Amino acid sequence: MELITGAEILVRCLKEEGVEYLFGYPGGSVLHIYDALYLQDDVKHVLVRHEQAAGHAADGYARASGKPGVVLVTSGPGVTNAVTGIATAYMDSIPLVIFTGQVPTALIGNDAFQEVDSVGITRPCVKHNFLVKDVTKLAETVKKAFYIATTGRPGPVLVDLPKDVTIAKTEFHYPKKVKLRSYNPTIKGHAGQIRKAVDLILSAKRPMIYTGGGVILSDGSTELVELIQLLGYPITETLMGLGAYPATDKQFIGMLGMHGTYEANMAMHECDVLIAIGARFDDRVTGKIEKFCPGAKIVHVDIDPSSISKNVHVDIPIVGSVPHVLRAMINVIRDEKLKPDTDALARWWRQIDEWRAMKSLSYRNSDEVIKPQFVIEKLYQVTAGQAIITSDVGQHQMWAAQYYPFDRPRQWINSGGLGTMGFGLPAAMGAKFAFPDQDVVCITGDGSIQMMAQELATMKQYHTPVKIVNLNNGYLGMVRQWQEFFYQKRYCMTYFEALPDFVKLAEAYGHVGMRIEKPGDVEGALREAFAMKDRTVFLDFLTDASENVFPMIPSGGGQNEMLLAERDEMVSTHDEGMVLL
């Protein structure tokens, strides 16, 4: 058999894994790999402008397509720059495989040029990582990396490749299958637990279904929709779970949590049985843990045992993959012709509809100044609710989640766990690589966009036309909102006295820039932008700087303690809440 280099082996492994795109940035220690990439056409490399963007772009590609995102960066600063991208993927359980160059094995530990302990520095923010010291182990390690990243609770896996390993030669053999004695994720739920859960679920008088990103990651949407419609129960979703159940259906009662709808949070607070599916009881969802769902028995379905009873005690835990567990539940209900308590359910829906009538997402529109919520609503209309939306982090992210109802999974892409500003633009580019024929929109703000604006150049080079909706209020809006509510309007370091001319910036990168200053121009500008199918258009909306995100549960509050727009006097939360942030 012919002997080939480690670099060639790596590229052949990527081909075997069906990798379409590699998001990366070259450097000294990965030169052999780049040379091997040059000599083939199967794996296409996307040259980003900053390694953080490589992580986010691969991440956006993965979230949109369901396939693993793949990253290649050089040693030292290449790795440290990529860490934010890796940590972002880790917090949201996104499958990434990251290949990092390393100094030659003989120099490891010598403080060599561009050396950093990549395995050490990324250990807390990867699902697993490997340092390959022997070229004969390379193919098997790559196989393991893809296997670990994409199975169980997905996550980023990093493979560190010393330069000499990419030069050394060996025979290439790619294992068909890989088995790890220490890693066997549970897929099928325990039949006894599922049976117990079904009994509890059907005994509910005031049931509530609460789902998270796990439903999207496991492609469990079909089963979820079937179960919810079979039961007729209300459903709420976390920020990460939006789109798993069609948001325009009447059984969906909105996002829950800190900026969730009144009806979703009230229903959570008042329910007697809570069915949590692929969600992890994050602090942004629970509010003050002692006040969370005080009267509820809880069923929790999750593939990660460590998510169960981590923050909230669970009565019936079920470890397994969402579609498998939900299918088993549906089968039990259908086979035994079980029915929920329809009278109680009708009463429960009447109560929920009363809460709904509060219209907690209503806002006062204006003829003078553009309201950010209005922009999102118009965006929804102009795109017929069909666009893939990525967002950055801040107020605009919450408005996007609230005012753009997502009807399908993988349509909504945002950094929920780590809350990484700068995520949106490269993620939109990644999503566009996955779905070149679909409209992809990055909803961002004047703060976030400046963190990764250099990627406009990458988007020009690879012709990935996305629409950028910049809700420009001149402030770091979410921080400003907190300063207004909880720091007596001491706006410390949240106002940008100098912002670039975003129209000129877009034009400088070879794109189209538009500035929109009047509410009457919003829809027209959006229509004009989306008509330019093959261009990246930067829409700079100058929006009301004083607008806040409502409803809001101040930290430390219970789910039934919400502030609603223009109804409540703002009160500072107590010190305990401030600590929770």
Next chain:
Amino acid sequence: MNNNDRHLISILMENEAGALSRVANLFSARGYNIESLTVAPTDDPTLSRLTLVTYGNKQIIEQIVKQLNKLIDVVRLIDLSETDAIERELMLVKTRASGELRAEMKRLADIFGGHVLDVTDATYTIELTGTGSKLDNFLRAVEKDAILEVVRSGATGIALGQKALHA
């Protein structure tokens, strides 16, 4: 339920570079207590056995066990505090052994089932094994200024009966 129960957790894991750091990292990153930790390869050189002592309430220990299990390198683990088990720790103590202390130290070492490994005009070096609390008791029994140096291995343990941890 005591809020700070002591748990002896024994882990069978891949004998890979970095595996130990993953365990140590987990404890520091999540703010768990770790009192002692001992690790060595097993009869199967691809596997290591790591034993650690930690404290926490029921919920924290449950999380520690789950988080450890989640590490890719961890093959299997057992909380020995939840089962009948033997705990042993090795301690080496260098004591003063001159004048009246010389006979006293020998006597104490005998009572605790220890062995004197090294003898000089002025010192003994004593080896003791037992549970952590037995070793604590020995140290309490010895006059404080008679102790020159203490080296403890950290606790290790094994389940009683037919139960065995294997890959």
